[in-house]
Amino acid sequence: MISLEQHPFWETLSALWSKGTSFLGCRYAILGGAMTWVSDHRLVASISSSGGFGVLAGGALFPEALDEEIRKTQELTLMPFGVNLIVFHHQIQDLVNVCIERKVGHVFLGGGFPSPNVIEALKAKNIRMIGFAPSVAVGKRLIKAGIDALVLEGSEAGGHVGPVSTYVLAQEILPALEVPLFVAGGIGSGRGMLSYLWMGASGCQLGTRFVCATESRAHPKFKEAFIKANARDATLSVQLDPRFPVIPVRALENRGKQNFLNMQREVLDAYNQGMLSQKEAQMKLELFWAGALRRAVLEGDIEEGSLMAGQSVGMVKSIEPCEVIIHGMIEEMLQGLEAQSQMGPKR
Numbered sequence: 001m002i003s004l005e006q007h008p009f010w011e012t013l014s015a016l017w018s019k020g021t022s023f024l025g026c027r028y029a030i031l032g033g034a035m036t037w038v039s040d041h042r043l044v045a046s047i048s049s050s051g052g053f054g055v056l057a058g059g060a061l062f063p064e065a066l067d068e069e070i071r072k073t074q075e076l077t078l079m080p081f082g083v084n085l086i087v088f089h090h091q092i093q094d095l096v097n098v099c100i101e102r103k104v105g106h107v108f109l110g111g112g113f114p115s116p117n118v119i120e121a122l123k124a125k126n127i128r129m130i131g132f133a134p135s136v137a138v139g140k141r142l143i144k145a146g147i148d149a150l151v152l153e154g155s156e157a158g159g160h161v162g163p164v165s166t167y168v169l170a171q172e173i174l175p176a177l178e179v180p181l182f183v184a185g186g187i188g189s190g191r192g193m194l195s196y197l198w199m200g201a202s203g204c205q206l207g208t209r210f211v212c213a214t215e216s217r218a219h220p221k222f223k224e225a226f227i228k229a230n231a232r233d234a235t236l237s238v239q240l241d242p243r244f245p246v247i248p249v250r251a252l253e254n255r256g257k258q259n260f261l262n263m264q265r266e267v268l269d270a271y272n273q274g275m276l277s278q279k280e281a282q283m284k285l286e287l288f289w290a291g292a293l294r295r296a297v298l299e300g301d302i303e304e305g306s307l308m309a310g311q312s313v314g315m316v317k318s319i320e321p322c323e324v325i326i327h328g329m330i331e332e333m334l335q336g337l338e339a340q341s342q343m344g345p346k347r
């Protein structure tokens with residue numbers, strides 16, 4: 001078997017995602033998106049060592065734990081990787097300082113608009129910042145504020161999602177903005193990735209496909225649920241009351257999802273009786289997800305926990321090392337390029 005780099009269409013693929021690979025400093029512009037409780041040092045280092053770009057999930061960590069995760073990742077790989085932070089974390093500035101002290105190259109800022117303090121602190125240390133753009137307008141605002149690159153994540157993705165599909169976001173945003181743009185949500189194959197590269201993406205971010213990597217710490221029952229599931233099983237959570245704009249979460253159907261509805265009802269009752277403020281009510285709902293995801297990922301409670309998964313879950317068929325997942329998708333992309341080159345006008 002020839003190596004990927006010797007394939008006749010390697011140069012074409014390299015050119016297609018060169019903006020992404022040079023921005024990230026990796027061989028392949030395939031990002032392993034941060035997944036809370038799943039994306040730890042082992043998974044992230046494996047993705048990066050395989051030529052992709054792993055992103056540590058820092059959203060649910062406190063500064064000491066994040067510091068430890070970064071240190072362990074750096075011990076396992078010399079290749080670049082990123083850290084995902086949630087901007088409304090109450091210790092966001094300390095988490096940013098940890099990234100600065102550990103000389104992290106790329107920080108992904110999710111959960112809203114980052115404050116000028118956060119942006120200035122990272123910029124001053126030449127740390128590249130990646131934001132999340134649900135529209136052209138927000139993308140432009142983020143770039144103006146100093147963000148260097150964007151992830152466009154569509155509603156097919158696993159976890160907290162926006163209302164617009166990946167394909168629509170890609171058509172609207174890719175031609176409109178100049179910075180490196182990485183497409184995410186519902187991508188499970190090399191062919192899918194290739195189509196977004198052709199549309200102008202600098203690379204693609206995948207989450208669900210890496211949950212069942214051999215190096216992923218997800219509980220065997222969590223992985224088994226993914227392997228059994230079809231695309232249609234990864235559905236959105238339901239919001240009960242417009243006064244609590246709950247960000248929709250895409251996850252596999254189970255009792256945990258029903259519990260979320262019951263929990264929303266209880267929180268609403270407490271709010272209506274004046275026992276909870278709006279902020280407290282909102283916080284309770286958000287904490288519910290973080291706890292439920294932890295129980296499913298780490299303890300294997302796949303009945304009551306949260307099985308966050310993208311629609312690409314239907315393309316997860318087995319447990320494989322990161323290197324096999326990444327190389328398999330690149331082979332598919334190279335085959336796609338080759339097949340396309342053979343399509344000429346019919347004589």
Ligand SMILES: Cc1cc2nc3c(=O)[nH]c(=O)nc-3n(C[C@H](O)[C@H](O)[C@H](O)COP(=O)(O)O)c2cc1C
Pocket residue numbers: 032033034035036038057059084110153156157158159160184185186187205206207208209307308309310311312
């Ligand atoms: C279990 C799970 C947890 C996730 N947690 C986070 C997170 O903490 N922060 C974040 O920015 N995105 C999170 N995501 C989204 C991923 O980073 C990625 O963008 C998404 O999975 C891409 O879509 P896909 O699942 O169809 O591949 C999560 C996704 C999953 C499946």
